[in-house]
Amino acid sequence: MNAVRLWVSEEARCCVRQQDPGGLIRIGRVGRGWRLEDLGARIGCSAATVSRLERRGRKADFDMLMSAARAVEIPAHVLAASLGLTGFPATRVAPDGPRCAEEDPMRRRRLLTATGLAVPASLLAGVSDALASIPDPTGSPVPLDSRLAAARGLFDAGQNAELLRVLPGLLADASHAASPAHEELALARLSTAYSLAGRVLTKVGRYGDSRLAADRAALYAEWSGSPLAAAAAARELSIVLRHQDQPAAAERHILDAVAKVEETGLRTDAQRSAYAQMLCTTSYTAARAGARDQALTMIRDAALAARALPGVSPRGRLFPITPAAVDLYSVGVHWALGDAGAALEAGRGLREGQFTTAERKGRMHTDLGRAWWQWGKAEQTAAELLSAVRVSPGEVRDRPAIRQIVSDLRSRHPKVTGVRELVAAAGPAE
Incomplete structure (x- = not known):
């Protein structure tokens, strides 16, 4: 088998044009003289699963797709083009025949408009189209680098709509910059951009698009070889998997990320910050899955890992975790375990001044608000959510779960102080 000729053949080019990674896997398998069961044995699945993988392509399980691609040694740039992840002209050629209704941009816009979310549908559609x-x-x-820092600043400021507005251009330019040379730094930057996209899409409840962004972040992070970029991508992927009711997959991804970060030796504050962040995310993931002992053990380990970190994280750090941030995660962990009293106790010492961004200040108030609501205290809930609105309106306006609490306050406790103001700040009901 001549590998170079294999991947520049007309058959392979056709698979790239049609964005058919399954076809590329079939080409690689046949080129090696492997049967379906031969490839299945190498990636731990049945021949029938390999057959489905080759037929379904982009719609197949992402982890299985990546395992098969590695087994048949599809070059990174060829696989990326077939997944629609690069700016090569071949990735922009539409396949022959009618579009699938799910891929039609106009249909996406109609679906997004129908959601009734506070974020303008046109912005969500723009990001959705950029991912497609x-x-x-x-x-x-x-x-x-300056634009990526500015985009992070928009997230930190709670300016979700403006971030969604700039994301398509940022993803396009980061992808274009990473395409020619596939340098590690450019790939890590592209992974970070997709992680940021996944993060804001998760926040506003667009879990399907968030999953796409997180998958791509993970792919580029793997190619970049950066353990910190890989950790960021794994974190976003585990979060969206949790929202999609896949707790086992979420836990697998985040535990793998913890192990990889730990392998760095934790010699720098940046590595130690990443490690503490991964432990926090693992703890919350376990709590949402009902694994109480694991959740509490992990959050204690996170507190120990963060103990030596500065109270204010340096500007630009990928994981700006601090001891206070771990305490805030502890609030969420206890809330997820159904223990409102422990959640409020964990957050008793938290103050806005311990957090440097509007997003984190707002998140502190919404997490405490959720705990009060879990305890059945409407007045305290409204007070915390109003405090969140005052520092970061998007934390209440753009997050579906928090908007639901506002809606419940309006219907059940309309006369509680602050509820009317809170409803006005949250915007029209869905």
Whole structure:
């Protein structure tokens, strides 16, 4: 088998044009003289599963797809193009025949408009379209690192709508920059951009698109070789999997990330911050799955890991975790375990001044608000959510779970102080 000729053959080019990674896997398998069961034995599945994988392609299980691609040694740039992840012209050629209704941009816009979320449907549709097909580069003269930092700043400021507005161009330019040379830094930057996209999409409740973004972040992080980029991607993927009721998969991804970060030796504050963050996420994931002992053990380990970290994280750090941030995670862990009293006790010493971003300040108040609501205390719930609105309106307005609490307050406790103001701040009901 001539590997170079195999992946530049017309058959392989056709698979790239049609965005058919399953077809590429079949080409690689046949080129090696393997039967379906031969490839299945190498990636731990049956021949029937391999057959489905080759037929379903992009709709197949992502982890299984990646395992098969590695087994048949599909070059990174070829696989990326077949997944629609690069800016190569071949990835923008639509396959022959009618579009699947789920891929039609107009249908996506109609579905997004029907959701009634506070974030404008046009912005959600723009990001959805960018995930479906990488846009052309914007030609912006501003360095990508500066734009990525600015985008993170929008998230930190709770400006979710503005972040969604700039994401398509940022993803396009980061993808274009990473395409020619596949340098580690460019791939890590692209992974970070997709992680940020996944993070904001999860926050506003767009879990399908968030899963796409997180999958791509994980792919590029793996290619970059950066353990910190891989940790960020794994974190976002585990979060969206949790929201999609896949707790076992969420736990598997985050535990793998914990192990990889630990393998760095934790010699720098950046590595120690990543490790503490992974432990926090693992703890919350376990709590949502009802694994009480594991959740409490992990949050204690996170507190120990963060103990030596500074109270204010340096600007630009990928995981800006602090001891106070771990305490805030502890609030969420106890809430997820159904123990409102322990959650409020964990957050008793938290103050806005311990957090540097509007998003984290707002999150502190919404997490405490959820705990009060779990305890059945409407007045305290309304007070915390109003405090969140005052520092970061998007934490209440854009998050479906918090909007639901506001809706419940309006219907059950309309005369409680602050509820009317809170309802007005949250915007029209869905």
